[in-house]
Amino acid sequence: MPPQSPRTVLVTGSTAGIGEAIAVAFARGGDRVIVNGRDEARTAAAAVRVREAAGGAGEVVPVAADVAGEEGAQRLLDAEPAVDVLVNNLGIFAAQPVFEIPDEEWRRFFEVNVLSGVRLARLYAPAMAERGWGRVVFISSESSVLIPTEMVHYGMTKTAQLAVARGMAQELSGSGVTVNTVLPGPTLTPGVEEFIRDRVGDDVSFEEAERRFIAEERPTSLLGRLIRPEEVASLVHYVGSEASSATTGAALKVDGGVAPALIP
């Protein structure tokens, strides 16, 4: 059974975009939410926004730490020794032709997008299992199953998350702790807005740029528009809840139908 007192929910990379929306969803539900980013001031400001958006329902605690590295993960653990729900949301993306990506960049993408979540799960999940309840959610992407030609290194990390989460779910079998991945599709975040502007140009309105991007670069989208961060957050909130107790080792899509395979 989930803890009786408010659950502690850690959302990495939650000073913007999907992470911030996920933090709001859990805070609205009355959970105690840890907001995380690299910079003290940005993290504190995000915590204020999350608290306001949640209408004061749950406690919101900012913890600044660069969780891409061991030191930052340890700082987070020192500040918050126990969490009930870990959302490994932190992730970076950038377009670069595959044969021009140097070794260092492959390593950086692996460290930030994969190892950060592996390390935090290693730090928090065994204690969840001892308490008999927990949720670990990896935020992957439709790019895990539809490798984008313009960012193969990103796709590689997102596929790796599926394997990692499935393996951890197997390890935690029968413990009350579930491990899942959520696969968002193209979502309107500040970073994606900039990415689309770069690819489509800024001589048209953003609405038109969004339409062209989806039509030309994500033509399999059934939604026909970018997903909104709140739409991703509502699935993550469900996966982090008691209601999702029979869902583990799963990959769940919230991609507007972009990935055409019937099963991820």
Ligand SMILES: NC(=O)c1ccc[n+]([C@@H]2O[C@H](COP(=O)([O-])OP(=O)(O)OC[C@H]3O[C@@H](n4cnc5c(N)ncnc54)[C@H](OP(=O)(O)O)[C@@H]3O)[C@@H](O)[C@H]2O)c1
């Ligand atoms: N947006 C999409 O279309 C889309 C689609 C599919 C999947 N996803 C996945 O969804 C997740 C979130 O994406 P997003 O687009 O919402 O990201 P975003 O808007 O770029 O936000 C990234 C967040 O991560 C934080 N951050 C960056 N490096 C960090 C580090 N080393 N340690 C701690 N925090 C760090 C940033 O905070 P500071 O700058 O304040 O540190 C910011 O809060 C990613 O895993 C991404 O792969 C996104």
